[in-house]
Amino acid sequence: MGSMSAQMFVNHVELLLAAAVLVALFYGPWQSFVLEVLRQNLFNLRDSLFLVAADRKISFESPEYRAIRERFNMMIRYAHTLNWSHVLAHIICKPRDVKAFDINELVARIENPEVAKMVLGYYQRAMIYAALAIVARSLFLLITNMVFFPFAIVLLMLNARKINERVGRAINTDIDVEQGRKQLVAAS
Amino acid sequence: MTERERVLLVARIFDLLKDVLRYGFYAWIVWGVVLSMRELAGKSTDARFVFEYFFSRENDYALPWVLATVATIWALLERRFRYQKTEQLTARTKELEQRLDPSRSSSGLATTGVTHPRDKWVP
Numbered sequence: 001m002g003s004m005s006a007q008m009f010v011n012h013v014e015l016l017l018a019a020a021v022l023v024a025l026f027y028g029p030w031q032s033f034v035l036e037v038l039r040q041n042l043f044n045l046r047d048s049l050f051l052v053a054a055d056r057k058i059s060f061e062s063p064e065y066r067a068i069r070e071r072f073n074m075m076i077r078y079a080h081t082l083n084w085s086h087v088l089a090h091i092i093c094k095p096r097d098v099k100a101f102d103i104n105e106l107v108a109r110i111e112n113p114e115v116a117k118m119v120l121g122y123y124q125r126a127m128i129y130a131a132l133a134i135v136a137r138s139l140f141l142l143i144t145n146m147v148f149f150p151f152a153i154v155l156l157m158l159n160a161r162k163i164n165e166r167v168g169r170a171i172n173t174d175i176d177v178e179q180g181r182k183q184l185v186a187a188s
Numbered sequence: 189m190t191e192r193e194r195v196l197l198v199a200r201i202f203d204l205l206k207d208v209l210r211y212g213f214y215a216w217i218v219w220g221v222v223l224s225m226r227e228l229a230g231k232s233t234d235a236r237f238v239f240e241y242f243f244s245r246e247n248d249y250a251l252p253w254v255l256a257t258v259a260t261i262w263a264l265l266e267r268r269f270r271y272q273k274t275e276q277l278t279a280r281t282k283e284l285e286q287r288l289d290p291s292r293s294s295s296g297l298a299t300t301g302v303t304h305p306r307d308k309w310v311p
Contacts, residue, residue, distance in 0.1 A: 007241050007246070009224055009227065009228055010241045010242050010247065012220070012224050013221055013224050014247075016217045016220045016221055016224075017217075017221075019217060020214065020217045021256070023210070023213060023214070027210065029263070032302075035303075036301070036302075039297070039301065043295075046295075050285060050289070053288075053289070054288055060288065060289040060291070061291075066293070069293055070293055072295075073293055073294065073295045073296065076295040076296075076297065077295050077296045077297060077303075077304075077307060078307070080303045080307070080308075083203075084202075085199050085202030085203055085206065086195075086199045086202075088198075088199075088202065089195045089196075089198040089199035089202065090195055092198060093191060093194050093195045093198055095191035095192050095194070095195050096191055097190060097191045097192055098191075098192060140206070140209075173195075177192060177195065177196070180192070182306075182307065
């Protein structure tokens with residue numbers, strides 16, 4: 001083997017190593033990074049909700065405030081378990097034995113309509129952040145999105161509300177299932 | 189089987205498919221390296237060429253690899269520093285918020301802001 005073969009060998013091994021490092025980076029530090037960005041965004045939204053209560057627009061003791069804060073807490077706590085396969089499994093199976101979290105019912109009970117609208121906005125942003133994080137953490141979705149992005153945009157424009165509702169319900173149900181699993185483990 | 193168990197089963201099947209693809213990719217890389225090593229086996233003189241080429245001008249003196257390694261170490265140190273800061277600042281925020289809301293609920297993360305060990309995902 002001459003120097004040319006050595007060059008080919010190094011180039012070949014470097015290419016393979018670079019691919020391995022990229023994949024390891026994606027499944028290692030990148031996952032933690034996206035998770036921490038998602039959690040930080042959720043913390044910011046929870047803080048915004050806290051400030052609404054601190055301004056006495058909603059009581060800290062009200063069941064609505066408690067329930068929505070608890071939902072943010074659960075999203076922050078179980079953010080690491082959210083992934084497209086779980087969301088897809090919930091959309092396919094539509095489990096009826098898990099009661100889905102209903103934000104509309106909660107905000108309808110808030111007396112001040114401006115506050116209700118604000119709180120609903122925080123929640124919807126949380127759902128968008130969660131959905132974006134799910135995409136950013138999946139190599140499969142990132143690759144397929146490059147191909148199907150224009151179709152996905154058209155589909156989203158045609159059916160935005162329905163898709164948002166379905167994905168939002170699936171994310172919430174996944175969080176509830178995870179919480180239930182933890183409680184079962186803790187009880188046993 | 190309850191509906192909840194059915195969801196977990198379907199999710200687990202998807203997870204398994206993802207794992208198969210990921211570890212299959214790693215195996216393919218290892219196999220590629222092994223094949224290349226076989227080509228070089230027993231050729232001590234050529235191994236010197238490999239080393240020389242790796243640090244040669246044509247290979248940019250291996251500068252991208254050196255930079256990537258330095259950047260990785262820097263990022264790890266920076267992250268460790270951020271966790272320490274989070275731990276300090278969270279305690280203060282919690283104390284201040286509890287003055288306004290004594291029954292304030294918590295996210296249940298570890299004090300550094302990472303997933304609590306009890307919540308690590310176990311299939």
